[in-house]
Amino acid sequence: MARASYSIIAFLRQNPRNTQNPTQIRNLTVGSGGGDDDGENLKQIQNQNQEQLHKKQENFAEIAKQVSKITRTRPRWESTLLSEFPSFDFSDPGFFNELLKQQGNVLLSLRFFLWLNSQGCVLLDSSSCNMLFDALVEAKAYNPAMGFLKYTNFSPETGSLESYIRCLCEGGLVEEAGDVFDQLKGRGVCPSIATWNSALLGSIRAGRIDIVWKLYGEMMECGVVADVDTVGYLIHATCEDNKVLKGYQLLRQVMEDGVVPGNAAFNKLISGLCKQRCYSRISGLLYTMIAKNRAPDIFTYQEIIHGLCKNRKQREGFRIFNDLKDRGYAPDRVMYTTMIHGLCKKRLLAGARKLWFEMIRKGFLPNEYTYNVLIHGFCQSGDLKKAQKLYTEMCDRGYGETTVSYNTMIAGFCFHGRTTKARKLFEEMSRKRIVRDVITYNTLIQGFCKKGNIVESTDLLEELLAQGLQPSASSYTPLIKSLCQKGNVQKAKELWNDMQRRGLKPAVCTCDYIITGLCKHGNATEGMEWLAAMLKSDLRPRQDTLERLIRCLSRSDRLDDALLVLDSMFKIGYVLRKSICHFLISKLCKENSHLFETCLGEIMENN
Incomplete structure (x- = not known):
């Protein structure tokens, strides 16, 4: 037997006499044809219905308030809730909507929904499902939203799906967002340009440039007209794809059509052009920005200075940095740090320290990265005392107890052969429970290899692998080099094979x-x-390697092979040095072989 709805039960409880006098109910609903009594009776029924609805809503609000408190404060409320409200119908959509409003926590509302379904109650209507789904999307709870759709097989409204796409893209789930695009396409719906742009930006942030171009192709198929944001994202994508000149051409093309992207697109292009050292185009872009009312901001110049410093043009970067200050720009901590880093790489420590104190006077306190940059500079220049002093100051300010800072100091000590001190810091990291990453191990391995301590380096490599860290080529290369220098080529080849595996x-x-x-x-x-394997893999051997092989072959009286290696050396583009030339001529004269002289002559003539 079906269970009576809550509204009927409440009405009967509030009006018990109605059940004993059915005639009275009939008199209210059946009239004689338009008399005053009939109109009055109808009005009474309407008032009673409104009053019942109002009481029902008040009752929902009160119970929703109680249930919200229970679900917030009790860990295992699912096992007792029904017994606390034995006569209440929780499956009424009106109650769930009220609960969703009152609860203020969409994940608790979802939990209540799942519990409700586990009790065998009828699923809520589409309006309630849409309300819950929209609340999940608004809260950026993309994983619960996905789970909700799979659990209910519910089909949200079109507007909700567009919001869902934006939610997924903000969470980096661009492939899942693509599936939702397909759902809209199946409905014959083309999303708004804002939704397309959200997906493009999300794909860029997720590093999925392939999806950017796929989405853009679908945009074109749907006839969606790109706006200024779309153009900016496409330029960004070309730069991420290492096709900076293509992005530059795209910018020129859209500007001819009257579309001028924002500064972010220009800055990304400038960054890409800096990497490719296309400084003439950067200059042209700056003039274009000014002409198109897109005045270069501090971030624009930051990209230029960073690019110059990275490409070993620190003096040019420093000149622009000082010029900016003269023109009224106020460099921030990031720009100061970039410039300090650049000067340190150029070993211009005096200039770096000057900027350090200038930055502090301007109110920008150095952060962990700024400290590490200057510490690294002192280490590289050999001033380990100042590096240690600055490191202590950094620790006192609460920045020192990190993997990065320890790696910086360990690298500095290893660079100058002070591996004992570096090892102490390495052990200190373990005592202080600071994570030792692959860079920490690689730095120490290289440091001990430089000192000729192969046993210590091998132990560190084995410890690295035992810790479950993923080694890099730099974990093996110093050891292979040291083993070969010590004559243990067999062990070096074993390490090579392990790298391959x-x-x-x-x-x-x-x-x-x-x-x-x-x-x-x-x-x-x-x-x-x-050597043959290297050449087959298009790897370029060093000239010194080829010359050593020529000498080794010549000493073994394998002059024909030596001349083959010489021929390969010329084809690679190396020039024959006097020492190896004299060695070959001396060997050929001893052999007194006209054949070898002829071969050598042909090789020299062809190259």
């Missing part, structure tokens, strides 16, 4: 070290095999 791409110089090590022990045959 782990899917690591060795640095080109690693092959050079192994070939040099083989030559040192007179193993020219295997050296030739490694």
Whole structure:
């Protein structure tokens, strides 16, 4: 037997006499045809219905308030809620809507919804589902929103789906957003330009430039007209795709059509052009920005200064930095740090320190990154006392207890051969529960290899692997180099094979070290095999490596192979140095072989 709705039960309880006098009810609903009594009776019924509805809403509000408090304060309310409200129908959509308003926590509302369904209650209507879904989307709860859709198989309204796309894109779930685009397409709906732009921006932030171009293609198919934001995102995407000149051409094209992107697009282009050292185009862009009412801001110049410093043009960057101050711009902490870093890389420590104190006078206190930049500069210049003093100051300010700061000091000590001090800092990290990352291990491995301590370096590599860290090529390269120099080429090759098994791409110089090590022990045959493998993989061996192999082959009286290596050396673009030339001529004269002289003559003539 179906359960009576709550409104009927409430009405009967409030009007018990009505159940004993059915005639009275009939008299209220059936009239004689338009008399005053009939109109009055109808009015009474309407008033009673409104009063019932009002009482029902008041009752919903009161119970929703109680249930909200219970679900907020009791961990396992699901097991007792029904017993506390035995006669109440929780599945009424009106009650759930009231609960959603009162609860103020959409995740608790979702939990209540799931509990309600677990009790075998009828699913809420589409209006309530839309209300809950919209609340989840508004709260940026994209994972619960996805789970809600899968659980209910509910189909949200079109506007809700567009908001859902924007929510997913902000959370970096651009592939899932693409599926929602397909749903809208299936309904014959084209999303608004704001939704398309949100998806483009989300794809860029997620590093999915492939999805950017896919979405843009679909935009064109739908006939959506790109706006100024769209253009800015497309320019950003070309730069991320390392197609800066394509972005530059796109900018020129849209400006001819009267569209001028915001400063962010110009700044991204300037950053990309700095990487490619296209400084003439950067100058042109600055003039364009001014002409198009897009005055370069501090971030524009920050990109230029950063690009110059990164490309070893610190003096030019410093000149622009000072020029900005003269023109009234106020550099922020980021720009000061960038410039200090650039000067430190150029070993201009006096200028870096001057900027440091100037920055503090301007009210910008150095942060952890600024401290590490100057500490690294002192370490590189060999002034470890100042580096240690600055490090202590950084720790006193609460910045020192991090992986980055420890790595900076460890690198400084290793650079100057003070591996004992570096090792103490390494152990200190463990005691203070500071994470030691792969950079920490790699720095120490390289430091001990420079000191010739292969045992210590090998132990560190094994510890790195035992900790479950993912090694890099830099974890192996210093060890392979040291092993080859010490004559243990077999162990070096084992490490090489281990790199291959782990899917690591060795640095080109690693092959050079192994070939040099083989030559040192007179193993020219295997050296030739490694060289052939390098050339087949389009790797460029060092000139010193080729010359060592030529000498090794010549000493083994394999002059024909030596001349083949010489020919390869010329094809790569190396110039024959006097020392190796004299060595070859001396060897050929001893052999007194006309054939080898002819071959050498042909090689010299062709190259």
